[in-house]
Amino acid sequence: MEIVAQSDYNWSLLADADLSYFSVLCGGVAMYALEFQLTEEEASKLRSDMPRAADDFANKVRQNESTYRARQIPGFSTREDVRLAGLRWRKARRLEA
Numbered sequence: 001m002e003i004v005a006q007s008d009y010n011w012s013l014l015a016d017a018d019l020s021y022f023s024v025l026c027g028g029v030a031m032y033a034l035e036f037q038l039t040e041e042e043a044s045k046l047r048s049d050m051p052r053a054a055d056d057f058a059n060k061v062r063q064n065e066s067t068y069r070a071r072q073i074p075g076f077s078t079r080e081d082v083r084l085a086g087l088r089w090r091k092a093r094r095l096e097a
Contacts (some may be wrong), residue, residue, distance in 0.1 A: 001081035011058040036071035
């Protein structure tokens with residue numbers, strides 16, 4: 001698992017082999033992540049026009065949460081491979097700074 005792209009406090013695009021995942025920060029006072037596997041079409045659209053397409057898609061998800069909630073992966077952010085991907089991403093960003 002790796003983080004392909006991220007917009008802090010907004011969304012993350014992750015990939016594992018041929019599968020892509022999207023994590024969107026939702027809510028107001030109580031923030032939570034809505035995390036789900038992308039269809040091939042969604043993943044292709046996001047990769048074709050980054051980061052604008054991801055920003056637009058994150059807003060679409062927030063406006064239609066109930067549609068995407070059915071695809072949510074419970075416990076996704078606590079999976080070991082996802083946590084390690086986040087650690088690697090943050091470490092790489094610190095080295096760039």
